[in-house]
Amino acid sequence: MLDKRKTFPDAVVLVTGASSGIGRATALAFAAEGARLVLAARSPGALAEVERDCRARGAQVLVVPTDIGDPAAVERLAHSAVQRYGRIDVWVEAAAVGIAGPLGSESVDEIRRLVDTNVFGSVLCSRAALTTFRRQGDGTLVLVGSLLSVFPNPTIPLYSMSKFAIRGLALSLQQAVARHPRIRVSLVLPGPVDTPFFRRAANHSGRQLRAIPPAYAPERIAAKIVSCARRPRRQATAGVVSHLALVAHRLAPRVTETVVGQWGGALVTRAAGAAPGPGALFDPPPTGTVHGGYRRGRLRRRLGEWLGAAQVRGHRASPG
Template sequence: MRKPESVVVITGASSGIGRASALRFAGRDTSLVLAARRAEALETVAEECRRRGARAVAVPTDVTDPEAVQELARRAVEEFGRIDVWVNNAAVGFFSPFLDVPLEDFRRVLDVNVMGYVHGARAALPVMRRQGRGVLVNVSSVVAEIAQPYTSAYSMSKAAVRALGVSLRAELSLDGLDDVNVCTVLPASIDTPFFRHAANYTGRAVEPMVPVSDPRAVARAVVSVARRPRREVAVGAMSRSMVLEHRLAPGLMEAMMARQVDASHLSEEHTAADTAGNLHRPSPDPETAAVSGGWAGRRRTAQRRILAAGLLVAGPLVVRRLLR
């Protein structure tokens, strides 16, 4: 029997980007250790990976618990002998004016999205250092470059994840560990169940911001950097364009981001009751244990694509005019 080429640990694997990444790795001579809070949803993706030819183990884990994350790493080594790739992906968020969000919700986002990644790195890197090789992949966001209104804690957390990657790469370089890599992936707005999970205190229904990308594109990027490590990868033309334009004209891009969030992230047509979403407990909705959030087939998809195309064309033109 052919020995698996790599052992991959993925947090937040029960839905969205994490689930898409697990399925992308499956069938590529890979053994998978999958983590999330929802045991039943986690087992379904593990079984799907097995059907694709991978060995897969489901380990229910709350990434805010450092001992649980250490146990996740121990299980990976116990089951498969090593950790070649660790994907920090578990994340939560809220939509709310800064002054309206409960402080316990603000703290929870930072605990999951920042400390969860810290716990993952502290579990994975000692194993990789002993091996002399490995790849830590941190899924951040384009909001690490351009923060959004109404998602203050999420934007902070993704900027912190990006900074963590820079700091860890510097330490590994100083220690001469050139074969232990830290990669940061920067997606934009993705069609995942995240927007159905999120806490919401705006009074308006949350929708993905234009343009909405396929989570499988992010999964391809995750697998790509795991196999050919790069410092940072912005996923999709819109994400790359936004990063470039923000560096060239930050004030303009921040103003455009604010207007775009208000116009397309929060519905003008549908209201929503206040909810803490899945911040403090997993979502009980089985439909959210999926790769897609179901947004791609909605009535507004064509409108989103048209607006996205307009932004991609107009943005660089505006920036170039400003720089003349």
């Protein structure tokens, strides 16, 4: 049982959104821990890249190209994982798409795509995960939300709305499994993260998108996800700025929402002149990366990546 040994060799970990960003960093982190992986995303080509990198770290890998907004595809994903490995110990729901721009600038199809992935897809994956966990008697679901489920952002209102939905889902599911001590639901709330998400979002803001500075390394969020899989907790975040924002919100919610919302809304864009477009909302890129290139300086980039890996090792070695 994973909760008792608090380690991952032979544990089965399923990661959605595994082709890029936080999902890809999470897959690599679990691969280094010896987990048996099930990796899902829309792009077969990008998944093949992650599969290669995870196998290079010694992991067994099953790749299942999946659009999580498709109910049949999510059922196939869960069935394939159980058929291959016999169970699922940890399900990490990290898939998400984005839209930037004032409400009304996007098309109805774009709204539907965002809701289908971020909200409906998360519901489908949560349902499949909990159904599997109840059948086998244990398991951990980790939902990757965002600090934008606490702080509104006027530049990306629809994405923020979808993350409020994820937070509500997680809090409700935590109560639903409260009487099942071997089934746990954790919510991870990343702050600004250096991922390709901003290049791939549908953009109707008229400006270039970027990660809100100071953007953290995806490896640090992956380390927090691994930590929650090892020792599930109700809610977790990573980074000093993110922790300070949550503390300030508890002390003065209205003021903090206003300050952080306006600050984040201004800093999520930079130079003007970006042409409007759907980004990767409908057609995923054939390749993927962990990082978005928004952290300046080689030393800072290497330090963030090293710190994420060190945190995973530290959690593994700590008594529990």
